[in-house]
Structure formats: C-alpha cells, structure tokens
Amino acid sequence: MSGEHLIIIIVVGIVAGWLAGLIVAGGGLGLIGDLVVGIVGAFIGNYLFTYFHWHLGTGPIVSAIIEATVGAVILLFLLRLVGGFGGGYYRR
Numbered sequence: 129m130s131g132e133h134l135i136i137i138i139v140v141g142i143v144a145g146w147l148a149g150l151i152v153a154g155g156g157l158g159l160i161g162d163l164v165v166g167i168v169g170a171f172i173g174n175y176l177f178t179y180f181h182w183h184l185g186t187g188p189i190v191s192a193i194i195e196a197t198v199g200a201v202i203l204l205f206l207l208r209l210v211g212g213f214g215g216g217y218y219r220r
Contacts, residue, residue: 136189136192137167137170138163140166140170140189140192140193140196141162141163141164141165141166141167141169141170141196142159142162142163142166143166143193143196143197144165144166144169144170144173144193144196144197144199144200145157145161145162145163145164145165145166145167145169145200146162146166147193147197147200148162148165148166148169148197148200148201148203148204149161149162149165149204151197151201152201152204152205152208165200165203165204166196166197166200167196168199168200168203169196169197169198169199169200169201169202169203169204170192170195170196170199170200171199172199172200172202172203173194173195173196173197173198173199173200173202174195174196174199175199176195176198176199176202177195177198
C-alpha cells in the first residue's frame, strides 16, 4: 500500500464519517470518531454494493465516498439502535 493510497483512504473515511454524522445525528463524532466510522462504513458499503451488484456511474473517489457514507450511516444507525451511542442526550 503506497502512501498516496493510505491518504486517499483516510480522506474518504473522514469525509464519509462526517457526512454520516450529519445525516444520522446532526453532528459528527470528532475527527478520530469520524475517521473510524468512515473506514468501517467503507467496508460495509463496499460489501453491500458488491453483494447487490449496485454500480455508481461517478468517478472513483466520489463513488468511494458515497459507498462509505452509506455504510457509515448504516453503522451509526445500528450503533444507536443497539446502545444509544451518541444520540445527543444522556440517559439517567
């Protein structure tokens, strides 16, 4: 893995995590949280898009961001469904 490829993965992860945070909760999880959610979401999105044979007709970076964002939204939804993770309120 080259340095350029690693930088692209990190940038796509940050952007996808940030977008997913805006879509699901109205706010992000911070730089590291957005990065982790975006990278894990990229794996989920890539698997789902491959499994269902969905293809995006956009450029490789844009399609990677869209796939990662879809996966990150699914991940955040499942995390908040299971554990109330980051719902914007504290349980007492």
